[in-house]
Structures are given as C-alpha cells and as structure tokens.
Amino acid sequence: MLRPANRTDPNKGLFDSDTGELLLDAPNRQLRVITPRLEGACLDPTATPGRVTLDQLTIESTSVPASVTAIAVDDRPLTESRRILLVYATDALNSGMTFTGPERETLVALGKPPVLLRTGRLEITLTGRHLTGMKLWSLGLDGRRQEAINADAKGNTLSWAIDTSRLRFVTPFFEVVTE
Numbered sequence: 430m431l432r433p434a435n436r437t438d439p440n441k442g443l444f445d446s447d448t449g450e451l452l453l454d455a456p457n458r459q460l461r462v463i464t465p466r467l468e469g470a471c472l473d474p475t476a477t478p479g480r481v482t483l484d485q486l487t488i489e490s491t492s493v494p495a496s497v498t499a500i501a502v503d504d505r506p507l508t509e510s511r512r513i514l515l516v517y518a519t520d521a522l523n524s525g526m527t528f529t530g531p532e533r534e535t536l537v538a539l540g541k542p543p544v545l546l547r548t549g550r551l552e553i554t555l556t557g558r559h560l561t562g563m564k565l566w567s568l569g570l571d572g573r574r575q576e577a578i579n580a581d582a583k584g585n586t587l588s589w590a591i592d593t594s595r596l597r598f599v600t601p602f603f604e605v606v607t608e
Contacts (some may be wrong), residue, residue: 469498489552
C-alpha cells in the first residue's frame with residue numbers, strides 16, 4: 430500500500446505518511462512536515478543536536494525543545510511566498526502550574542495567567558530566489574510588528590539568529606515579508 434519511496438521502518442522508529450509530507454523519527458524525537466505552503470519540525474536539541482534541513486527551511490539550531498514552522502500566508506507556495514509567518518513555539522505554562530513529576534504526565538494544579546513562555550535561541554535559513562528584500566519582524570501577540578531582526582544574505586539564502594530573551598516582548602511569532 431505504501432509507495433516505494435516511503436521511509437517507514439517500524440524497527441527504526443520511522444513513520445512516513447502515505448503522502449510523504451509527515452515524517453516521525455521517534456528515536457530522535459523529531460517530527461518533520463513538508464507541504465507546498467508549510468514546512469516545519471518539532472525537535473529536541475538534547476536528543477538530536479544539529480541542523481534539520483527541510484526543503485526551503487533549514488533549522489540550523491535551537492537552544493531548547495521547540496516547534497519551528499514557516500507558513501506561507503499569501504496563498505502562494507513557500508517557494509514563491511512574499512509573506513511568511515515563522516512560529517518558534519517553545520514551552521508555555523500557566524504561572525503556578527504543577528505536575529506530579531518532571532515528565533508532566535499528571536496535572537496537579539492548572540495555575541493561572543500570566544502564561545510563561547520559555548525563551549530560546551534559534552538560527553534558521555530560508556532558501557529561494559524570491560527572498561531578495563525580505564525582512565524579519567517579531568510580532569506582538571496582537572499581530573503588530575515589534576522589532577526588525579537583521580538577516581545575513583548569501584546568494585539565494587537568508588539566515589537569522591533570534592534570541593527571544595533579548596526581544597522587548599517575548600513572542601513565538603515572526604513575519605518574513607517583502608517590503
């Protein structure tokens with residue numbers, strides 16, 4: 430039933446979707462998603478440090494476990510998009526939230542706002558001919574642009590280093606946009 434190129438191997442803990450868009454690598458604690466308008470990965474640098482290369486998006490590193498996703502929001506494929514939402518989703522918990530143990534299997538107290546968002550350092554690279562003139566902005570939780578983040582441009586790639594602890598407002602949301 431699976432196509433010949435399917436990477437599923439239960440003995441190795443690899444599970445590939447029938448479309449090839451989702452790949453779960455259980456031993457390395459990674460989930461990768463590659464579709465025409467979205468690319469991303471959930472990864473834990475303590476389990477598998479180093480680069481995660483997708484098609485257009487390369488996650489060079491993250492200092493904390495996170496989900497890193499690039500989403501075209503202008504109805505174009507990511508390879509042609511002029512407006513991309515980048516999400517760097519780290520751990521988020523209510524203040525005072527408690528569990529029975531470090532694995533957080535059983536919730537003891539729900540806690541209350543404010544939500545505490547774990548900060549981290551992320552290095553990413555986007556690849557493609559369409560990137561000329563694109564800029565990265567941190568976004569407030571209301572979607573408004575907050576701070577410009579400088580890119581390192583080389584050929585058909587743009588790279589950014591983001592340290593969310595150094596932003597004026599901690600956020601998981603960033604906009605990559607042609608101005």
